[in-house]
Amino acid sequence: MLDVKGLSFSIGNQPILSDVSFSVKEGEVIGLIGPNGSGKTTLFNVLSGFLNQTSGSITYKESDITNLSPYKRAHMGIGRVFQNFGIFREMTLEENVQVALEALPKNQKRELGDLKKVVKETLEIAGLQDSAKKKASSLSGGQMRLLEIARTLKSGNNLFLLDEPTAGVSPKMTNQIADMISTLKKDGKTVLIIEHDLPFIGKICDRVIVLDVGHIVLSDTPQNVKQSKELQEIYFGADPTT
Numbered sequence: 047m048l049d050v051k052g053l054s055f056s057i058g059n060q061p062i063l064s065d066v067s068f069s070v071k072e073g074e075v076i077g078l079i080g081p082n083g084s085g086k087t088t089l090f091n092v093l094s095g096f097l098n099q100t101s102g103s104i105t106y107k108e109s110d111i112t113n114l115s116p117y118k119r120a121h122m123g124i125g126r127v128f129q130n131f132g133i134f135r136e137m138t139l140e141e142n143v144q145v146a147l148e149a150l151p152k153n154q155k156r157e158l159g160d161l162k163k164v165v166k167e168t169l170e171i172a173g174l175q176d177s178a179k180k181k182a183s184s185l186s187g188g189q190m191r192l193l194e195i196a197r198t199l200k201s202g203n204n205l206f207l208l209d210e211p212t213a214g215v216s217p218k219m220t221n222q223i224a225d226m227i228s229t230l231k232k233d234g235k236t237v238l239i240i241e242h243d244l245p246f247i248g249k250i251c252d253r254v255i256v257l258d259v260g261h262i263v264l265s266d267t268p269q270n271v272k273q274s275k276e277l278q279e280i281y282f283g284a285d286p287t288t
């Protein structure tokens with residue numbers, strides 16, 4: 047579904063991503079981990095078209111999307127969840143979901159059918175159905191994040207890019223987010239998720255990619271990554287006894 051080849055990105059002569067290559071199969075849930083500043087968010091920006099790579103190529107569903115605008119990529123079903131961005135605080139939760147659905151391309155909107163029903167389902171996914179008529183400003187940061195994710199999930203996308211969805215979220219909501227991602231997987235959707243919470247990653251991901259200073263250093267099952275020496279070295283420094 048997604049094929050990334052030799053992707054590099056530099057700012058001036060400072061390399062941020064270096065020769066990043068990986069493939070994602072349809073229906074996979076992939077965790078992207080790595081220390082602060084290793085280039086994870088930058089990779090999402092390049093994949094969604096907000097930053098232009100210095101070199102390399104991106105193929106999505108057998109189309110070369112390397113030079114397409116973010117808008118075109120979004121139309122093709124690549125969904126990026128921004129953190130607490132695009133929630134209108136003065137509108138009710140219901141209205142917030144409604145406007146996002148109204149803004150979808152015609153063909154995606156048609157597929158959804160009855161929008162009122164989809165609004166209701168979206169709020170249910172986020173566990174916020176009882177607050178449908180409340181203003182979004184009444185939500186906690188964690189609840190806003192849930193709403194933001196739920197809204198993107200219902201948007202008919204096929205590939206989801208989630209950047210630290212559990213940051214600053216209570217353990218209960220972290221579980222809710224994990225459930226939402228499992229639902230996506232059941233529906234055959236593909237998910238790339240940046241996360242610092244390793245137990246969370248272990249629970250929901252089929253595979254984990256580890257990024258360190260702009261390079262992919264590991265790509266393996268959560269179990270193998272957790273036990274790997276490379277991960278220990280990246281996060282805790284090299285073991286002086288070896």
Ligand SMILES: Nc1ncnc2c1ncn2[C@@H]1O[C@H](COP(=O)(O)OP(=O)(O)OP(=O)(O)O)[C@@H](O)[C@H]1O
Nearest residue numbers: 057062080081082083084085086087088089240257
């Ligand atoms: N607009 C920018 N101008 C200059 N440097 C930038 C810019 N955006 C990112 N960087 C640098 O690129 C590197 C990678 O940043 P990025 O935000 O992708 O890391 P990250 O892995 O998402 O980190 P975190 O875990 O803290 O979110 C960092 O060294 C950062 O300082």
Ligand SMILES: [Mg+2]
Nearest residue numbers: 086087088209
């Ligand atoms: Mg980041």
